[in-house]
Amino acid sequence: MALFSSALVKSASVKFASRKFVPPIPAKAIARYKMFLHLIYLYPNSTIVPTCEIDIVWHYHILDTRKYAWDCEWLFGYFVHHNPNLNSRSEIDQRALERAISDTKTLLAEHFGVLLIEEVQKSQSFVLPNNKLQQASACADL
Numbered sequence: 001m002a003l004f005s006s007a008l009v010k011s012a013s014v015k016f017a018s019r020k021f022v023p024p025i026p027a028k029a030i031a032r033y034k035m036f037l038h039l040i041y042l043y044p045n046s047t048i049v050p051t052c053e054i055d056i057v058w059h060y061h062i063l064d065t066r067k068y069a070w071d072c073e074w075l076f077g078y079f080v081h082h083n084p085n086l087n088s089r090s091e092i093d094q095r096a097l098e099r100a101i102s103d104t105k106t107l108l109a110e111h112f113g114v115l116l117i118e119e120v121q122k123s124q125s126f127v128l129p130n131n132k133l134q135q136a137s138a139c140a141d142l
Contacts, residue, residue: 047100
């Protein structure tokens with residue numbers, strides 16, 4: 001069962017164009033999303049922060065809810081929730097987010113050789129530590 005279809009690539013291209021920034025090739029965005037999923041799998045008790053590029057692909061994956069639920073169960077053994085409404089953070093939460101962003105950058109570089117240097121978009125939400133049932137996220141520009 002393929003994790004992604006050509007329809008996903010096509011719809012992601014439209015979404016990138018509407019964001020008014022120079023998009024990477026959609027296949028590259030999907031590859032980075034797969035890296036994100038891989039890190040969640042490898043570090044289930046860590047906070048893994050997606051970039052906005054990754055978050056867009058994640059949104060499209062979630063749109064097919066049954067397939068997304070099946071993929072989560074198959075990949076992780078639990079459903080990975082996405083919660084974009086974590087904008088009210090305490091100072092402690094903000095420091096934890098900064099650490100998580102730094103850790104995610106390090107893990108992406110170590111595992112995949114991907115160096116992310118974009119500015120952090122602090123108004124977005126992030127992946128919460130996994131409790132095997134709840135993991136929420138939105139995006140940060142890494």
